[in-house]
Each structure stands twice: as C-alpha cells, then as structure tokens.
Amino acid sequence: MLRYLTPDCVFDSIYEITPEFLIKKGIKGALIDIDGTVSSHRVKNPSSKLCQYIKSLTDAGIKVIFLSNNKRERVGIFSDQVGIKWVSRATKPLSRGFKKGAKILDLPMNEIAVIGDQIFTDVLGGNRLGALTCQVKSIDIGEFWIGVRCKLESGFIERGRRKMQEEQKRGN
Numbered sequence: 001m002l003r004y005l006t007p008d009c010v011f012d013s014i015y016e017i018t019p020e021f022l023i024k025k026g027i028k029g030a031l032i033d034i035d036g037t038v039s040s041h042r043v044k045n046p047s048s049k050l051c052q053y054i055k056s057l058t059d060a061g062i063k064v065i066f067l068s069n070n071k072r073e074r075v076g077i078f079s080d081q082v083g084i085k086w087v088s089r090a091t092k093p094l095s096r097g098f099k100k101g102a103k104i105l106d107l108p109m110n111e112i113a114v115i116g117d118q119i120f121t122d123v124l125g126g127n128r129l130g131a132l133t134c135q136v137k138s139i140d141i142g143e144f145w146i147g148v149r150c151k152l153e154s155g156f157i158e159r160g161r162r163k164m165q166e167e168q169k170r171g172n
Helices: 019-024 048-059 072-082 095-105 119-128 144-170
Strands: 009-011 029-032 063-067 085-087 112-116 132-136
Touching: 009 144, 019 048, 029 095, 048 063, 048 072, 063 072, 063 095, 072 085, 085 095, 095 112, 095 119, 112 119, 119 132, 119 144, 132 144
Parallel strands: 009 132, 029 063, 029 112, 063 085, 112 132
Antiparallel strands: none
C-alpha cells in the first residue's frame, strides 16, 4: 500500500514540471487536477500564466485534460477558458475518472502523468493505474483543513522527494 501513496515526483509548483521533463519520462499526456494544483478553489478563472503553461505542454506534443472531483459547472467553466477537455466528478482515487481521462487522451496510463496536490486522491489513483504521479504543493496550503491534510501526507511526500532525488542521481 505504501507504494501507491508515494508519488513518483514531487514539485513545489506545477510550473516546475516542464515539457522536457515529461517527454524524458516518456509522457505523452497529462491528467491535471484543478483545485489546489493549478488554482485556488476560490478562483473562478485560470491565470494567464496557467494558460501559457498549458500551451507550452500542448506545443511540445503533450495532450492535456483537467481531471477534477469538483462539479461540472466549476470544471467546465474553468477548463473551457483554457481551451482543453475535462472530466468532472472524477471520483478520484477510484479508477473511473482516470480511465475516462485516458480514453479522451487516447493514451495508455503508462504514457500519462497524473499531476495533483493530494496524495489520497491524485497520487493513489494514478499509482494504482500505472501512471507517472507528480505531486505539487497545494496552492491552498494556508487554509486550516488543507494544512491538516498536508501534515498527514507529509511522510509520503518526503518518500516521493527522496525517490525522485535517487532517480536524478542515477540519471533517469
């Protein structure tokens, strides 16, 4: 069970996950969480920085969709402004949403990165299905319950950070 809760990679921000990094890992598509990962749950519209980042991925040939447990209204409005497809009410960590996202991307899970801020949803679900899991620090970490969750997840995040550092030392 521990391996399912340990991310393959750990980053402070989604913007640290470059197209070059993903391509080097054999990634051709990304399932990206919204709330806490690319935007605060309080923000309705994507930033221009996020739009440019998504464009950098797609320009590099990486297919992208948003995968969120949030409602259709939230996910649809946000995603449509970025111009990418999306899956709402994904029921992460259950496999249904991940499989639907992979089908939209038309890629096998081993060519997909799951990028999110939560160990018990994004990382657990992505690892169970064989995706590359990239955990990022939550944008909403200052909120009480998010902070509590992050404390509970900290051991798994540190394991992932060490795992990533070991791979970098080996040149992977």
